Amino acid sequence: MTDEANFDLAEILADRERQTAIDAAKGALKRSGSRLCAVCNVEIEAKRRQILPSATRCMPCQIEHEALEKAR
Incomplete structure (x- = not known):
């Protein structure tokens, strides 16, 4: 795999992780009292809190x- 392909894959994975974190935070906010x-x-x-x-x-x-995350 080329460096550019590795970079693209890393960006895709980072975007997915960011979206997962955003979705988790939204879910936490919706669960009132959680x-x-x-x-x-x-x-x-x-x-x-x-x-x-x-x-x-x-x-x-x-x-x-x-x-x-830092170790990755």
């Missing part, structure tokens, strides 16, 4: 998610 992490089902901390109402992960799960 306070549970989408990953571990533990309540998302009140301060995190206050700062980022669209949060779908608790801080430990968010940190792990970002570490995995």
